[in-house]
Amino acid sequence: MEQVAAHAQAQVKEQHQQHPIRLYLVVWGFLFVLSAGSYFVDYVGLHGYLRWFLILLFMILKAGLIVAVFMHMAWERLALVYAILLPPLLVLVFVAMMVSESNYTIFTRMAVSGGAQ
Amino acid sequence: MAQSVQTHTGETDGRPPGLRGVVADFSSDQRAFKNVSWGKAMMWIFLLSDTFIFGCFLLAYMTARMSTPVPWPNPSEVFALTIGGQEIPLILIAIMTFILISSSGTMAMAVNFGYRRDRRTTAALMLLTAVLGASFVGMQAFEWSKLIAEGVRPWENPWGAAQFGSSFFMITGFHGTHVSFGVLFLLIVARKVWRGDFDAERRGFFTSRKGNYEIVEIMGLYWHFVDLVWVFIFAFFYLW
Numbered sequence: 001m002e003q004v005a006a007h008a009q010a011q012v013k014e015q016h017q018q019h020p021i022r023l024y025l026v027v028w029g030f031l032f033v034l035s036a037g038s039y040f041v042d043y044v045g046l047h048g049y050l051r052w053f054l055i056l057l058f059m060i061l062k063a064g065l066i067v068a069v070f071m072h073m074a075w076e077r078l079a080l081v082y083a084i085l086l087p088p089l090l091v092l093v094f095v096a097m098m099v100s101e102s103n104y105t106i107f108t109r110m111a112v113s114g115g116a117q
Numbered sequence: 118m119a120q121s122v123q124t125h126t127g128e129t130d131g132r133p134p135g136l137r138g139v140v141a142d143f144s145s146d147q148r149a150f151k152n153v154s155w156g157k158a159m160m161w162i163f164l165l166s167d168t169f170i171f172g173c174f175l176l177a178y179m180t181a182r183m184s185t186p187v188p189w190p191n192p193s194e195v196f197a198l199t200i201g202g203q204e205i206p207l208i209l210i211a212i213m214t215f216i217l218i219s220s221s222g223t224m225a226m227a228v229n230f231g232y233r234r235d236r237r238t239t240a241a242l243m244l245l246t247a248v249l250g251a252s253f254v255g256m257q258a259f260e261w262s263k264l265i266a267e268g269v270r271p272w273e274n275p276w277g278a279a280q281f282g283s284s285f286f287m288i289t290g291f292h293g294t295h296v297s298f299g300v301l302f303l304l305i306v307a308r309k310v311w312r313g314d315f316d317a318e319r320r321g322f323f324t325s326r327k328g329n330y331e332i333v334e335i336m337g338l339y340w341h342f343v344d345l346v347w348v349f350i351f352a353f354f355y356l357w
Contacts, residue, residue, distance in 0.1 A: 021229055042355075
């Protein structure tokens with residue numbers, strides 16, 4: 001029984017994530033540069049749409065690098081990738097709902113209590 | 118038992134790639150994540166649930182900030198530090214960001230050395246990750262005490278919208294807790310690696326099952342996730 005179990009264990013090809021160290025160092029470097037970039041946005045005091053665009057751009061690039069390389073998502077089977085990465089997108093629906101709700105709240109606050117609180 | 122051996126070999130070979138593969142994996146009436154161990158799949162599912170928790174915190178923050186007519190405190194000034202007589206905006210947060218990213222880098226390398234069964238390097242890199250994580254929490258404690266000393270409370274602050282304090286303490290507090298537990302988790306796994314548990318196939322104290330170096334990768338997933346959450350907090354709370 002033990003032997004069969006061991007055999008079965010060997011048969012399941014649960015892949016190990018083995019990649020060259022160089023890749024991690026390169027990604028590490030990119031993350032540093034991107035973080036410096038987003039800090040720079042604040043340091044030079046950019047404002048308005050350019051600021052928001054750059055913040056979001058650097059954020060998405062950093063998040064993408066971490067998930068894809070450090071967390072090995074780029075090499076996982078597609079079934080896992082979709083199961084994990086698609087559901088969080090639903091948060092965007094929630095965001096849309098709360099934006100509309102916030103607009104309503106601030107409208108009533110301005111209209112009724114004249115801007116207090 | 119023999120049957121399961123059969124199925125397993127059937128599964129691993131020649132499965133269709135792409136979207137057809139996704140459908141085939143999910144409709145196979147067995148485990149959906151074929152080449153992923155249960156430990157890794159469970160960690161991913163836990164992280165997915167955690168994503169929603171942090172997503173809801175950030176959403177609550179967005180709602181509070183968008184719905185108040187009182188101006189929001191400028192994080193660039195609130196989190197500025199005076200170093201050598203010069204006011205540098207957000208400097209502590211920037212340092213914390215770099216520290217957390219570095220800890221992610223050392224963690225990724227620890228995973229790599231783990232699979233090479235180089236237990237000393239793996240344990241050393243994990244310890245380095247834990248030290249970086251602990252220093253991150255230390256800086257956060259410094260930041261909290263500084264803000265509290267300046268009069269920030271969950272219900273008020275000297276600079277503007279009252280919701281600033283509650284959002285700040287909630288979001289960074291929850292993230293800091295995650296980092297702290299991560300450090301603990303790192304130390305436990307590093308000790309096992311250092312002792313050679315996964316080479317000697319020593320049975321675990323709690324589960325009495327043999328572990329293997331994959332726990333380092335699973336631990337790494339958690340750690341990278343903590344870094345990932347910080348990316349979003351940094352962008353939305355500190356920079357926006």
